[in-house]
Amino acid sequence: MDRFLGADFLAEAGLNLQAVFDCAALPEAVLQPMRESGVPVEEYGRLVLLGHGGRRLWNRLQTFGMKTANPVDHYSLAITRQYIERYLNNAPHLILYPLTNFLVPLTQLGELAGWSQPAPIGLGINPTYGVWFAYRVAFLVSDNRSPATDYRLPATDHPCASCADKPCITACPAHAVRPDPQQFDIFTCVRRRLESNSSCADRCLARLACPIAPEHRYSLAQIRYHYGQSLITIREYIEERD
Template sequence: MSERPPLPTAVLAAAGLNRQHVFDLAALPDDIVSRLELEPGERQLILVGHGGRRLWECVQAAQLPGPDPIDDYTVATLQRWFAAHAPNQRYRILYPGDSPIGLQALGQLAGWHSPSPFMVGVDPEWGSWYAYRAVVVADTDFCPSEAVHRSSPCSSCPNSPCIAACPAKALAGGQFNLETCSRYRLRPESACAHGCLARQACPIGAEHRYDEAQIHHSYSRSLAVLHRYYR
Protein backbone atom coordinates (compact mmCIF):
# COMPACT_ATOMS: atom_id res chain seq x y z
CA MET A 1 0.00 0.00 0.00
CA SER A 2 1.41 3.38 -0.98
CA GLU A 3 1.74 6.11 1.58
CA ARG A 4 -0.90 8.80 1.57
CA PRO A 5 0.37 12.04 0.00
CA PRO A 6 0.77 15.19 2.11
CA LEU A 7 -1.47 18.16 1.48
CA PRO A 8 0.30 20.46 -1.03
CA THR A 9 0.56 23.66 0.99
CA ALA A 10 3.03 25.94 -0.81
CA VAL A 11 0.49 27.67 -3.06
CA LEU A 12 -1.97 28.19 -0.21
CA ALA A 13 0.76 29.61 2.02
CA ALA A 14 1.95 31.97 -0.69
CA ALA A 15 -1.64 33.19 -1.04
CA GLY A 16 -1.74 34.01 2.67
CA LEU A 17 -3.63 30.88 3.78
CA ASN A 18 -0.64 29.63 5.69
CA ARG A 19 -2.34 27.37 8.23
CA GLN A 20 -3.84 24.05 7.16
CA HIS A 21 -4.92 20.92 9.01
CA VAL A 22 -6.27 17.71 7.47
CA PHE A 23 -8.67 15.58 9.53
CA ASP A 24 -9.93 12.15 8.61
CA LEU A 25 -13.67 12.38 9.18
CA ALA A 26 -13.68 8.95 10.81
CA ALA A 27 -11.37 10.27 13.53
CA LEU A 28 -13.43 13.37 14.41
CA PRO A 29 -15.79 13.42 17.41
CA ASP A 30 -19.38 12.47 16.62
CA ASP A 31 -20.74 15.83 17.78
CA ILE A 32 -18.68 17.58 15.09
CA VAL A 33 -19.38 15.09 12.31
CA SER A 34 -23.13 15.18 12.99
CA ARG A 35 -23.23 18.87 12.03
CA LEU A 36 -21.59 18.40 8.65
CA GLU A 37 -24.46 16.67 6.75
CA LEU A 38 -21.95 14.55 4.88
CA GLU A 39 -22.45 13.26 1.38
CA PRO A 40 -21.43 9.79 0.15
CA GLY A 41 -17.71 9.41 -0.46
CA GLU A 42 -16.56 12.34 1.67
CA ARG A 43 -13.62 11.22 3.78
CA GLN A 44 -11.73 14.28 4.98
CA LEU A 45 -12.16 17.71 6.48
CA ILE A 46 -9.58 20.39 5.72
CA LEU A 47 -9.33 23.34 8.10
CA VAL A 48 -7.70 26.40 6.54
CA GLY A 49 -6.60 29.55 8.33
CA HIS A 50 -4.08 32.31 8.26
CA GLY A 51 -1.59 33.86 10.63
CA GLY A 52 -0.10 37.33 10.34
CA ARG A 53 -0.50 40.02 7.69
CA ARG A 54 0.15 38.13 4.44
CA LEU A 55 -3.49 37.25 3.72
CA TRP A 56 -4.66 40.85 4.06
CA GLU A 57 -1.88 41.99 1.72
CA CYS A 58 -3.04 39.46 -0.87
CA VAL A 59 -6.68 40.49 -0.46
CA GLN A 60 -5.81 44.15 -0.90
CA ALA A 61 -3.78 43.35 -4.03
CA ALA A 62 -6.72 41.40 -5.48
CA GLN A 63 -9.00 44.47 -5.14
CA LEU A 64 -12.17 42.40 -4.93
CA PRO A 65 -15.47 44.30 -4.78
CA GLY A 66 -18.17 43.54 -2.26
CA PRO A 67 -18.54 43.59 1.52
CA ASP A 68 -16.68 40.31 2.21
CA PRO A 69 -13.39 40.52 0.29
CA ILE A 70 -11.52 38.13 2.63
CA ASP A 71 -14.17 35.42 2.30
CA ASP A 72 -14.44 35.93 -1.46
CA TYR A 73 -10.67 35.78 -1.86
CA THR A 74 -10.44 32.64 0.29
CA VAL A 75 -13.11 30.80 -1.69
CA ALA A 76 -11.59 31.78 -5.04
CA THR A 77 -8.14 30.69 -3.87
CA LEU A 78 -9.41 27.30 -2.72
CA GLN A 79 -11.29 26.76 -5.98
CA ARG A 80 -8.11 27.41 -7.95
CA TRP A 81 -6.11 25.21 -5.60
CA PHE A 82 -8.45 22.23 -6.00
CA ALA A 83 -8.51 22.68 -9.78
CA ALA A 84 -4.71 22.61 -9.89
CA HIS A 85 -3.84 20.07 -7.17
CA ALA A 86 -6.87 17.80 -6.80
CA PRO A 87 -8.75 18.15 -10.10
CA ASN A 88 -10.52 14.80 -9.85
CA GLN A 89 -11.66 15.17 -6.24
CA ARG A 90 -15.08 16.27 -5.09
CA TYR A 91 -15.19 18.93 -2.40
CA ARG A 92 -17.59 21.29 -0.67
CA ILE A 93 -16.67 24.53 1.07
CA LEU A 94 -18.80 24.61 4.22
CA TYR A 95 -17.22 27.75 5.62
CA PRO A 96 -17.44 30.53 4.55
CA GLY A 97 -21.09 29.60 4.44
CA ASP A 98 -24.14 28.92 6.55
CA SER A 99 -23.26 25.44 7.83
CA PRO A 100 -23.05 25.30 11.65
CA ILE A 101 -19.34 24.60 11.83
CA GLY A 102 -17.62 24.67 15.22
CA LEU A 103 -14.48 26.53 14.21
CA GLN A 104 -13.15 26.86 17.74
CA ALA A 105 -13.65 23.15 18.41
CA LEU A 106 -11.81 22.22 15.22
CA GLY A 107 -9.04 24.66 16.09
CA GLN A 108 -8.62 23.12 19.51
CA LEU A 109 -8.40 19.63 17.98
CA ALA A 110 -5.69 20.92 15.64
CA GLY A 111 -3.91 22.57 18.59
CA TRP A 112 -4.05 25.98 16.96
CA HIS A 113 -4.93 28.05 20.00
CA SER A 114 -5.33 28.25 23.75
CA PRO A 115 -7.98 30.33 25.56
CA SER A 116 -7.14 33.90 26.51
CA PRO A 117 -8.77 36.40 28.90
CA PHE A 118 -9.98 38.50 25.96
CA MET A 119 -11.77 35.57 24.30
CA VAL A 120 -9.62 35.39 21.18
CA GLY A 121 -7.53 32.24 21.23
CA VAL A 122 -3.77 32.74 21.51
CA ASP A 123 -1.12 30.76 19.67
CA PRO A 124 2.51 30.77 20.90
CA GLU A 125 3.77 31.82 17.45
CA TRP A 126 1.03 34.04 16.02
CA GLY A 127 -0.45 35.36 19.24
CA SER A 128 -4.05 36.30 18.52
CA TRP A 129 -3.23 37.53 15.01
CA TYR A 130 -4.71 34.64 13.10
CA ALA A 131 -8.16 33.49 12.00
CA TYR A 132 -10.03 30.49 10.68
CA ARG A 133 -10.84 31.08 7.03
CA ALA A 134 -12.31 27.91 5.55
CA VAL A 135 -13.64 24.45 6.26
CA VAL A 136 -13.76 22.02 3.36
CA VAL A 137 -15.06 18.45 3.21
CA ALA A 138 -13.78 16.32 0.36
CA ASP A 139 -13.24 12.81 -0.94
CA THR A 140 -9.49 13.38 -0.79
CA ASP A 141 -7.03 10.96 0.79
CA PHE A 142 -4.25 13.22 2.03
CA CYS A 143 -2.11 12.27 4.98
CA PRO A 144 -3.91 13.53 8.11
CA SER A 145 -2.14 16.27 10.05
CA GLU A 146 -0.65 15.78 13.48
CA ALA A 147 -2.17 17.95 16.19
CA VAL A 148 0.10 20.60 17.67
CA HIS A 149 0.68 20.24 21.42
CA ARG A 150 1.98 23.40 23.04
CA SER A 151 1.40 24.97 26.43
CA SER A 152 -0.71 28.09 26.71
CA PRO A 153 1.37 31.28 26.54
CA CYS A 154 -1.10 32.90 28.94
CA SER A 155 -0.03 30.52 31.70
CA SER A 156 3.45 32.06 31.76
CA CYS A 157 2.42 35.68 31.23
CA PRO A 158 3.33 37.39 34.52
CA ASN A 159 1.46 40.69 34.31
CA SER A 160 -1.61 39.96 32.14
CA PRO A 161 -1.37 43.32 30.32
CA CYS A 162 -4.54 42.51 28.39
CA ILE A 163 -6.63 42.70 31.57
CA ALA A 164 -5.21 46.06 32.59
CA ALA A 165 -5.61 47.47 29.05
CA CYS A 166 -9.37 46.92 28.84
CA PRO A 167 -11.02 50.32 29.42
CA ALA A 168 -14.40 48.69 30.06
CA LYS A 169 -13.03 46.42 32.81
CA ALA A 170 -14.66 43.57 30.91
CA LEU A 171 -11.77 41.26 31.81
CA ALA A 172 -11.80 41.95 35.55
CA GLY A 173 -10.52 38.98 37.48
CA GLY A 174 -9.57 37.22 34.26
CA GLN A 175 -13.21 36.45 33.41
CA PHE A 176 -14.52 37.92 30.17
CA ASN A 177 -17.87 39.73 30.39
CA LEU A 178 -19.38 39.88 26.91
CA GLU A 179 -22.20 42.22 27.92
CA THR A 180 -19.81 44.75 29.46
CA CYS A 181 -17.52 44.59 26.44
CA SER A 182 -20.37 44.96 23.94
CA ARG A 183 -22.01 47.87 25.74
CA TYR A 184 -18.70 49.73 25.94
CA ARG A 185 -17.95 49.22 22.25
CA LEU A 186 -21.31 50.76 21.36
CA ARG A 187 -20.62 54.01 23.24
CA PRO A 188 -20.01 57.00 20.96
CA GLU A 189 -16.68 57.72 22.69
CA SER A 190 -15.55 54.08 22.83
CA ALA A 191 -11.84 53.45 22.36
CA CYS A 192 -12.59 49.86 21.33
CA ALA A 193 -15.21 50.38 18.64
CA HIS A 194 -12.81 49.48 15.84
CA GLY A 195 -10.17 47.48 17.71
CA CYS A 196 -9.74 45.67 21.02
CA LEU A 197 -7.19 47.41 23.25
CA ALA A 198 -6.85 44.27 25.37
CA ARG A 199 -5.94 42.19 22.35
CA GLN A 200 -3.47 44.78 21.14
CA ALA A 201 -1.79 44.81 24.56
CA CYS A 202 -1.00 41.10 24.42
CA PRO A 203 2.76 40.67 23.88
CA ILE A 204 2.51 37.22 22.26
CA GLY A 205 3.12 37.32 18.51
CA ALA A 206 3.19 41.13 18.52
CA GLU A 207 5.38 41.12 15.41
CA HIS A 208 2.46 39.57 13.48
CA ARG A 209 -0.08 42.19 14.49
CA TYR A 210 -2.48 43.16 11.72
CA ASP A 211 -2.11 46.62 10.24
CA GLU A 212 -4.65 49.27 11.20
CA ALA A 213 -6.71 48.80 8.03
CA GLN A 214 -7.24 45.09 8.70
CA ILE A 215 -8.05 45.66 12.36
CA HIS A 216 -10.56 48.36 11.42
CA HIS A 217 -12.13 46.10 8.77
CA SER A 218 -12.56 43.17 11.14
CA TYR A 219 -13.92 45.13 14.08
CA SER A 220 -16.23 47.24 11.93
CA ARG A 221 -17.98 44.03 10.93
CA SER A 222 -18.41 42.87 14.51
CA LEU A 223 -19.53 46.34 15.56
CA ALA A 224 -22.25 46.27 12.90
CA VAL A 225 -23.48 42.98 14.36
CA LEU A 226 -23.62 44.54 17.83
CA HIS A 227 -25.62 47.49 16.54
CA ARG A 228 -28.18 45.12 15.02
CA TYR A 229 -28.35 43.01 18.17
CA TYR A 230 -28.80 45.93 20.59
CA ARG A 231 -30.98 48.18 18.48
Protein backbone atom coordinates in the same frame (compact mmCIF):
# COMPACT_ATOMS: atom_id res chain seq x y z
CA MET B 1 2.64 13.26 9.76
CA ASP B 2 1.73 13.21 6.03
CA ARG B 3 2.73 16.21 3.99
CA PHE B 4 -0.15 18.57 3.24
CA LEU B 5 -0.57 18.59 -0.54
CA GLY B 6 -0.36 22.15 -1.91
CA ALA B 7 0.56 23.63 1.46
CA ASP B 8 3.04 26.08 -0.09
CA PHE B 9 0.48 27.40 -2.58
CA LEU B 10 -1.98 28.14 0.22
CA ALA B 11 0.66 29.61 2.52
CA GLU B 12 1.94 31.92 -0.21
CA ALA B 13 -1.61 33.26 -0.61
CA GLY B 14 -1.83 33.89 3.14
CA LEU B 15 -3.77 30.75 4.15
CA ASN B 16 -0.81 29.61 6.21
CA LEU B 17 -2.69 27.65 8.89
CA GLN B 18 -3.83 24.28 7.58
CA ALA B 19 -5.29 21.15 9.10
CA VAL B 20 -6.91 17.95 7.79
CA PHE B 21 -9.21 15.80 9.93
CA ASP B 22 -10.49 12.29 9.34
CA CYS B 23 -14.27 12.85 9.54
CA ALA B 24 -14.82 9.42 11.06
CA ALA B 25 -12.49 10.30 13.95
CA LEU B 26 -13.98 13.70 14.81
CA PRO B 27 -15.37 13.93 18.36
CA GLU B 28 -19.12 13.92 18.83
CA ALA B 29 -19.01 17.47 20.26
CA VAL B 30 -17.83 18.68 16.84
CA LEU B 31 -20.00 16.36 14.75
CA GLN B 32 -23.29 17.04 16.48
CA PRO B 33 -23.69 20.79 15.68
CA MET B 34 -22.59 20.14 12.12
CA ARG B 35 -25.11 17.33 11.64
CA GLU B 36 -27.86 19.44 13.22
CA SER B 37 -27.23 22.22 10.72
CA GLY B 38 -27.45 19.79 7.80
CA VAL B 39 -23.76 19.13 7.08
CA PRO B 40 -23.59 15.73 5.30
CA VAL B 41 -20.38 14.86 7.08
CA GLU B 42 -20.79 11.10 6.57
CA GLU B 43 -20.68 11.56 2.78
CA TYR B 44 -17.08 12.81 2.83
CA GLY B 45 -13.84 11.45 4.22
CA ARG B 46 -11.90 14.52 5.29
CA LEU B 47 -12.55 17.96 6.73
CA VAL B 48 -10.00 20.63 5.76
CA LEU B 49 -9.60 23.72 7.95
CA LEU B 50 -7.68 26.77 6.68
CA GLY B 51 -6.76 29.92 8.51
CA HIS B 52 -4.50 32.92 8.29
CA GLY B 53 -1.82 33.93 10.76
CA GLY B 54 -0.17 37.36 10.71
CA ARG B 55 -0.26 39.90 7.89
CA ARG B 56 0.31 38.02 4.67
CA LEU B 57 -3.33 37.36 3.74
CA TRP B 58 -4.20 41.03 4.17
CA ASN B 59 -1.23 42.07 2.05
CA ARG B 60 -2.17 39.61 -0.71
CA LEU B 61 -5.75 40.85 -0.55
CA GLN B 62 -4.61 44.39 -1.35
CA THR B 63 -3.13 43.10 -4.61
CA PHE B 64 -6.19 40.91 -5.34
CA GLY B 65 -8.49 43.86 -4.67
CA MET B 66 -11.14 44.64 -2.08
CA LYS B 67 -13.85 44.32 -4.72
CA THR B 68 -16.86 42.93 -2.87
CA ALA B 69 -18.85 43.42 0.33
CA ASN B 70 -16.95 40.52 1.98
CA PRO B 71 -13.50 40.79 0.42
CA VAL B 72 -11.67 38.59 2.95
CA ASP B 73 -14.20 35.77 2.57
CA HIS B 74 -14.34 36.06 -1.21
CA TYR B 75 -10.56 36.11 -1.53
CA SER B 76 -10.19 33.10 0.80
CA LEU B 77 -12.79 31.14 -1.15
CA ALA B 78 -11.23 32.09 -4.49
CA ILE B 79 -7.84 30.79 -3.33
CA THR B 80 -9.44 27.64 -1.90
CA ARG B 81 -11.23 26.91 -5.19
CA GLN B 82 -7.98 27.38 -7.12
CA TYR B 83 -6.32 25.04 -4.66
CA ILE B 84 -8.99 22.34 -5.05
CA GLU B 85 -8.77 22.61 -8.84
CA ARG B 86 -4.97 22.54 -9.03
CA TYR B 87 -4.02 20.21 -6.21
CA LEU B 88 -7.06 18.03 -5.52
CA ASN B 89 -8.07 17.50 -9.15
CA ASN B 90 -11.35 19.27 -8.49
CA ALA B 91 -12.39 16.45 -6.17
CA PRO B 92 -16.00 16.32 -4.91
CA HIS B 93 -16.14 18.81 -2.05
CA LEU B 94 -18.50 20.96 -0.01
CA ILE B 95 -17.63 24.39 1.37
CA LEU B 96 -18.83 24.65 4.97
CA TYR B 97 -17.45 28.07 5.92
CA PRO B 98 -17.66 30.98 5.21
CA LEU B 99 -20.83 32.34 3.58
CA THR B 100 -23.01 29.26 4.11
CA ASN B 101 -25.78 28.47 6.58
CA PHE B 102 -23.90 25.50 8.04
CA LEU B 103 -22.79 25.62 11.65
CA VAL B 104 -19.11 24.72 12.00
CA PRO B 105 -17.52 24.72 15.50
CA LEU B 106 -14.39 26.55 14.35
CA THR B 107 -12.93 27.15 17.80
CA GLN B 108 -13.15 23.48 18.74
CA LEU B 109 -11.63 22.47 15.41
CA GLY B 110 -8.84 25.03 15.90
CA GLU B 111 -8.08 23.56 19.31
CA LEU B 112 -8.06 20.03 17.84
CA ALA B 113 -5.74 21.25 15.09
CA GLY B 114 -3.24 22.54 17.65
CA TRP B 115 -3.66 26.12 16.36
CA SER B 116 -5.40 27.61 19.30
CA GLN B 117 -5.69 27.53 23.08
CA PRO B 118 -8.24 29.51 25.12
CA ALA B 119 -7.05 32.99 26.18
CA PRO B 120 -8.58 35.60 28.51
CA ILE B 121 -9.56 37.97 25.67
CA GLY B 122 -12.34 35.74 24.36
CA LEU B 123 -10.27 34.62 21.37
CA GLY B 124 -7.81 31.79 21.06
CA ILE B 125 -4.05 32.25 21.16
CA ASN B 126 -1.63 30.57 18.76
CA PRO B 127 1.97 29.57 19.63
CA THR B 128 3.40 31.28 16.53
CA TYR B 129 0.98 34.10 15.71
CA GLY B 130 -0.28 34.94 19.20
CA VAL B 131 -3.76 36.46 19.00
CA TRP B 132 -3.22 37.51 15.36
CA PHE B 133 -4.83 34.66 13.47
CA ALA B 134 -8.33 33.69 12.28
CA TYR B 135 -10.34 30.89 10.72
CA ARG B 136 -10.95 31.48 7.04
CA VAL B 137 -12.30 28.34 5.28
CA ALA B 138 -13.60 24.87 6.16
CA PHE B 139 -14.56 22.29 3.53
CA LEU B 140 -15.29 18.61 3.19
CA VAL B 141 -13.58 16.53 0.53
CA SER B 142 -13.71 12.90 -0.53
CA ASP B 143 -10.96 10.95 1.22
CA ASN B 144 -9.30 9.49 -1.88
CA ARG B 145 -8.36 13.04 -3.04
CA SER B 146 -7.63 14.46 0.38
CA PRO B 147 -4.52 16.64 0.85
CA ALA B 148 -3.43 14.34 3.71
CA THR B 149 -4.86 11.63 5.94
CA ASP B 150 -4.28 13.68 9.08
CA TYR B 151 -2.39 16.95 9.39
CA ARG B 152 -2.25 18.98 12.58
CA LEU B 153 0.28 20.95 14.57
CA PRO B 154 1.79 19.21 17.58
CA ALA B 155 0.62 20.33 21.04
CA THR B 156 2.70 23.13 22.60
CA ASP B 157 2.93 24.96 25.91
CA HIS B 158 0.17 27.51 26.48
CA PRO B 159 1.53 30.99 25.53
CA CYS B 160 -0.41 32.67 28.37
CA ALA B 161 1.39 30.51 30.95
CA SER B 162 4.59 32.55 30.52
CA CYS B 163 2.79 35.92 30.48
CA ALA B 164 3.13 36.99 34.12
CA ASP B 165 1.58 40.48 33.92
CA LYS B 166 -1.40 39.56 31.71
CA PRO B 167 -1.73 43.11 30.31
CA CYS B 168 -4.85 42.14 28.34
CA ILE B 169 -6.79 42.20 31.62
CA THR B 170 -5.83 45.73 32.68
CA ALA B 171 -6.09 47.12 29.13
CA CYS B 172 -9.79 46.33 28.82
CA PRO B 173 -11.69 49.49 29.87
CA ALA B 174 -14.92 47.52 30.41
CA HIS B 175 -13.38 44.84 32.67
CA ALA B 176 -14.73 42.17 30.34
CA VAL B 177 -11.42 40.29 30.30
CA ARG B 178 -10.83 37.94 33.23
CA PRO B 179 -7.93 35.57 34.03
CA ASP B 180 -10.11 32.52 33.34
CA PRO B 181 -10.90 32.39 29.59
CA GLN B 182 -14.29 30.86 30.43
CA GLN B 183 -15.17 34.03 32.34
CA PHE B 184 -14.75 36.43 29.40
CA ASP B 185 -17.82 38.70 29.56
CA ILE B 186 -19.00 38.98 25.95
CA PHE B 187 -22.12 41.01 26.84
CA THR B 188 -20.12 43.67 28.68
CA CYS B 189 -17.69 43.79 25.76
CA VAL B 190 -20.49 44.23 23.21
CA ARG B 191 -22.19 46.96 25.28
CA ARG B 192 -18.89 48.84 25.46
CA ARG B 193 -18.32 48.51 21.74
CA LEU B 194 -21.78 49.89 20.95
CA GLU B 195 -21.36 53.05 23.06
CA SER B 196 -21.05 56.28 21.11
CA ASN B 197 -17.42 57.28 20.60
CA SER B 198 -16.34 53.94 22.05
CA SER B 199 -12.59 53.33 22.13
CA CYS B 200 -13.49 49.71 21.28
CA ALA B 201 -15.55 50.40 18.14
CA ASP B 202 -12.80 49.60 15.67
CA ARG B 203 -10.22 47.76 17.80
CA CYS B 204 -9.78 45.69 20.93
CA LEU B 205 -7.42 47.35 23.39
CA ALA B 206 -6.95 44.08 25.27
CA ARG B 207 -5.88 42.24 22.12
CA LEU B 208 -3.50 45.07 21.21
CA ALA B 209 -1.91 44.84 24.67
CA CYS B 210 -0.92 41.18 24.21
CA PRO B 211 2.89 40.96 24.05
CA ILE B 212 3.03 37.61 22.20
CA ALA B 213 4.23 37.66 18.56
CA PRO B 214 4.14 41.46 18.01
CA GLU B 215 5.79 40.91 14.61
CA HIS B 216 2.53 39.30 13.46
CA ARG B 217 0.21 42.03 14.76
CA TYR B 218 -2.20 43.17 12.05
CA SER B 219 -1.81 46.63 10.56
CA LEU B 220 -4.19 49.28 11.87
CA ALA B 221 -6.06 49.14 8.55
CA GLN B 222 -6.66 45.41 8.97
CA ILE B 223 -7.68 45.79 12.62
CA ARG B 224 -10.14 48.54 11.74
CA TYR B 225 -11.57 46.47 8.91
CA HIS B 226 -12.20 43.34 11.01
CA TYR B 227 -13.62 45.21 14.01
CA GLY B 228 -15.71 47.44 11.75
CA GLN B 229 -17.21 44.33 10.13
CA SER B 230 -17.94 42.69 13.46
CA LEU B 231 -19.64 45.87 14.72
CA ILE B 232 -21.89 45.89 11.64
CA THR B 233 -22.78 42.24 12.33
CA ILE B 234 -23.59 43.02 15.98
CA ARG B 235 -25.81 45.97 15.00
CA GLU B 236 -27.64 43.89 12.37
CA TYR B 237 -28.21 41.12 14.90
CA ILE B 238 -29.64 43.56 17.46
CA GLU B 239 -31.92 45.19 14.86
CA GLU B 240 -33.26 41.78 13.73
CA ARG B 241 -33.77 40.63 17.30
CA ASP B 242 -35.62 43.81 18.29
